Amino acid sequence: MTPLEPILKAQINAQGPMSISEYMAICLFHPKHGYYSTREPFGAAGDFITAPEVSQMFGELIGLTLAQTWMDQGKPARIALAELGPGRGTLMADILRTVKAVPDFAKACEVHLVEASQRLRTQQADTLRGTTPIWHDHTDQLANDMPLYLVANEFFDALPIRQMVRDGDAWRERQVGVENNDLAFGLSAPAPLSALKHRFEDTKDGDLVEFCPQAPAIMQSIAQRIDTNGGTALIFDYGDWRSLGDTLQALHAHKKVDALHKPGQSDLTAHVDFEALVADLPCTHSRITPQGIFLERLGITNRAQALAKNLSGAALEHHIAAHRRLTHPEEMGTIFKTFALFPNGANPPAGYEI
Secondary structure (H helix, E strand, C coil), X not given: CCCCHHHHHHHHHHHCCEEHHHHHHHHHHCCCCCHHHHCCCECCCCCECCHHHHCHHHHHHHHHHHHHHHHHCCCCCCEEEEEECCCCCHHHHHHXXXXXXXXXXXXXXXXXXXXXXXXXXXXHHHHCECECCEEECCHHHCCCCCCEEEEEECCXXXXXXXXXXXXXXXXXXXXXXXXXCEEEEEECCCECCHHHHXXXXXXXXXXXXXXXXXXXHHHHHHHHHHHHHCEEEEEEEEEECCCCCCCCEEEECCEEECCCCCCCCCEEECCEEHHHHCCCCCCEECCCEXXXXXXXXXXXXXXXXXXXXXXXXXXXXXXXXXXXXXXCCCCCCCCEEEEEEECCCCCCCCCCCC
């Protein structure tokens, strides 16, 4: 039993079953026993590896895309270079190292990081030593008086979701309760839900639909800043267009486990509903593009070949495997997708299409 499990059970016994959203929020962000408060999630010693941890090429290409977009938008003298959920700071470090080749862009950047975990903030400060990041708890705290150049890689998949099962013209919410002193899934009584009224057209009884309550407000906050002040946002995550089916998953030591297994010590995520992310935004968004196609458009293979010239043996094998992992359809190339936000009337950033 993990330290968080009796806390969850006590709350359920006192207040009744909790939504999947509340369960995820407690498991991930509990200040003392939550996953991001206690675990080292990233890398071989953690539970998963993100694209920036796979290869420096990912951050290099994003950095060059941001710099090119800055030039296309008239080279503003002061911008907020921001990242949501920066992990260990690896992606931002790669971006900042790469854009040194564009000195005026590097000079214009004021680094902003949206990070709730104090433990991860400490790691980010160490990784980004020599820079002076400004940290925020929430996206709506980002600067609103300058262009915003933002990156979010595997941020939205970690936001808590609700799961609803269709029952006629109503929905039953999937919940976490206690059964025989064990955590167990159950369903609420059926009730109408206006947020999913549009899903009656493509679902049948028993179908499960997921939605993320926090995501629309976050996207609106980002898009409003870009619409008002210019800039761009590059979003990378795994998922698909329009949610259907149960995608809640837990990872522990790089292996999938039951979502109720080791609460607080397993990473919890769900596939992103890209349709919901881009709905009703005040600025323009690109098409949703598979990550592998996006990276190939930016020349990742040429960059990989250039780096390979100085490698041999195990280092070369690792480099080849990293390129494959980022781009191949059977690895991260297809399930991971990306899109960009940019001002109305502007051209999309390099690698994206309208």
